[in-house]
Amino acid sequence: MQLSSRLTQINGGGSDGWDLFVRAREMIRDGTPVTELTIGEHDIRTDPSILDAMHRAGLAGNTGYTEFSGMRALRETVAARVEAATGTRTTPDNVLIVPGGQSSLYAAHYAALGEGDTGLFIDPYYATYPGTIRSVGAKAHPIAASADAQFQPDAASIDAAAKDTGAKSLLVNSPNNPTGVIYSDDTLQGIAEVCQDNDLWLISDEVYDTQVWTGAHKSPRALPGMAERTLVVGSMSKSHAMTGSRIGWLIGPEDVTASIGDLTMNTTYGVCGFIQEGALFALNQGAAFEETIAAPFRRRRDLVLKQIAAQNVVRAIPADGAMYVMLDIRATGMSGEAFGNLLLDTHHVAVMPGESFGAAAAGHIRLALTVDDAKLEEALAKLLSLAAEQAK
Numbered sequence: 001m002q003l004s005s006r007l008t009q010i011n012g013g014g015s016d017g018w019d020l021f022v023r024a025r026e027m028i029r030d031g032t033p034v035t036e037l038t039i040g041e042h043d044i045r046t047d048p049s050i051l052d053a054m055h056r057a058g059l060a061g062n063t064g065y066t067e068f069s070g071m072r073a074l075r076e077t078v079a080a081r082v083e084a085a086t087g088t089r090t091t092p093d094n095v096l097i098v099p100g101g102q103s104s105l106y107a108a109h110y111a112a113l114g115e116g117d118t119g120l121f122i123d124p125y126y127a128t129y130p131g132t133i134r135s136v137g138a139k140a141h142p143i144a145a146s147a148d149a150q151f152q153p154d155a156a157s158i159d160a161a162a163k164d165t166g167a168k169s170l171l172v173n174s175p176n177n178p179t180g181v182i183y184s185d186d187t188l189q190g191i192a193e194v195c196q197d198n199d200l201w202l203i204s205d206e207v208y209d210t211q212v213w214t215g216a217h218k219s220p221r222a223l224p225g226m227a228e229r230t231l232v233v234g235s236m237s238k239s240h241a242m243t244g245s246r247i248g249w250l251i252g253p254e255d256v257t258a259s260i261g262d263l264t265m266n267t268t269y270g271v272c273g274f275i276q277e278g279a280l281f282a283l284n285q286g287a288a289f290e291e292t293i294a295a296p297f298r299r300r301r302d303l304v305l306k307q308i309a310a311q312n313v314v315r316a317i318p319a320d321g322a323m324y325v326m327l328d329i330r331a332t333g334m335s336g337e338a339f340g341n342l343l344l345d346t347h348h349v350a351v352m353p354g355e356s357f358g359a360a361a362a363g364h365i366r367l368a369l370t371v372d373d374a375k376l377e378e379a380l381a382k383l384l385s386l387a388a389e390q391a392k
């Protein structure tokens with residue numbers, strides 16, 4: 001039997017640049033001690049108090065089907081949180097609870113793009129972006145944000161791509177994975193203007209909104225004229241170390257969230273009730289709790305920048321937010337992939353090659369700040385000595 005082309009084309013063919021990650025996992029399985037700085041998973045687990053809240057809710061009987069759009073109390077809490085953070089009026093009817101940020105990305109693109117439409121996204125990008133756009137039957141079109149412009153998206157390039165392709169949506173992400181960059185006010189303003197000029201849906205992935213080290217996170221939904229065309233992707237994976245609970249949200253105009261309810265009914269059929277109770281409990285712990293979860297990444301980012309400042313071969317991209325630091329290793333004359341593979345073989349340190357996040361990040365590598373401070377410092381020292389050797 002033949003599979004649909006929509007399914008078989010999700011991964012777009014070709015190498016996805018994740019070979020190094022797979023190889024590192026195999027080495028670990030075979031007993032080699034590898035320092036893993038690849039994926040964005042916290043080195044702590046979900047706080048026991050959140051698990052207790054889930055347990056209590058389950059024992060109290062919250063184990064049945066739930067409202068498709070999410071528990072009213074949770075939608076109210078998310079709406080209040082978003083309104084407080086952005087100053088933009090947000091009601092529970094603007095909020096849809098979904099199983100994780102990835103599910104929200106899918107729902108947003110499903111709402112914005114028809115079969116054969118084009119969805120724009122910024123390169124370098126989070127691994128699933130092109131596949132998510134293709135999974136709704138649309139064409140995924142990357143727009144390079146250049147390393148020389150510190151990976152800030154360029155409004156003129158987005159405008160040109162929108163006009164060229166007749167695109168219907170633009171996906172952006174700040175704080176950014178993989179670069180750690182936070183979009184400047186000018187970048188956000190430029191994006192808003194391009195969306196309005198070209199009648200684009202803006203899909204704003206804000207899953208790292210609690211991991212901000214310098215400056216401030218600003219949601220483009222708050223800019224004039226943007227609330228009616230912006231779909232915000234939110235998640236508790238990063239903010240509350242709840243990756244495995246699969247809980248997040250989509251914020252959008254009321255008619256859009258109501259329509260996406262039809263998609264939910266015919267796909268996930270809602271989100272597990274006791275997980276939602278755990279999420280509600282977690283959000284009610286307030287900003288101080290979120291800062292505790294973010295603190296190790298802030299501390300490790302400072303450690304990395306200090307070590308980088310003590311040499312002059314490897315350069316750090318301004319790491320304003322998110323749990324990653326992107327390093328420019330072009331002075332070694334190597335690709336990110338070649339350097340990453342050599343680092344894994346010679347020093348048993350695994351990082352993500354920039355190329356796995358798109359052509360714009362060639363000659364870079366990404367560190368996930370997800371091991372303890374001493375291990376991270378040791379791994380970075382090895383990385384820097386290898387880079388110095390190669391640059392000779």
Ligand code: PMP
Pocket residue numbers: 040099100101102103126173176177205207234235236237243247248
């Ligand atoms: N967006 C970005 C930029 C991410 O890095 C991730 C996870 N690494 C997601 C969305 C999806 O996260 P989740 O589905 O766990 O909420």
